[in-house]
Amino acid sequence: MPKHPIIGTITDVFDGALDGLAARLVRRRKFGYTVELLESRQRYQAGDIVYLSFAEFRLQQEPTQDVPLGDTSS
Numbered sequence: 403m404p405k406h407p408i409i410g411t412i413t414d415v416f417d418g419a420l421d422g423l424a425a426r427l428v429r430r431r432k433f434g435y436t437v438e439l440l441e442s443r444q445r446y447q448a449g450d451i452v453y454l455s456f457a458e459f460r461l462q463q464e465p466t467q468d469v470p471l472g473d474t475s476s
Contacts, residue, residue: 410437410461415454419444425452425459435459 408427412420423446425437434455442448 408461409440410459412437412452412454412459413457415452415458420446420452427459427461 409424410427412423412425414421420439420443423443424440426440427435428438428451429436431453434453437452437454437459439446439448439450439452446452
């Protein structure tokens, strides 16, 4: 069974420049998260990697299935 991506919302980072944007968790680190932006805003583009503290990224409780994981053909 493939893992579902963990999606969350960015809060209170870069003076509000990324507030409310959706991002996919890439890695949990000792002092925070590495996430990939799923949306674009201002100078940030979808696909950019951002490093956030635990307080700056809120994880969703339920895994989402609307983000493609790659080729799922059998």
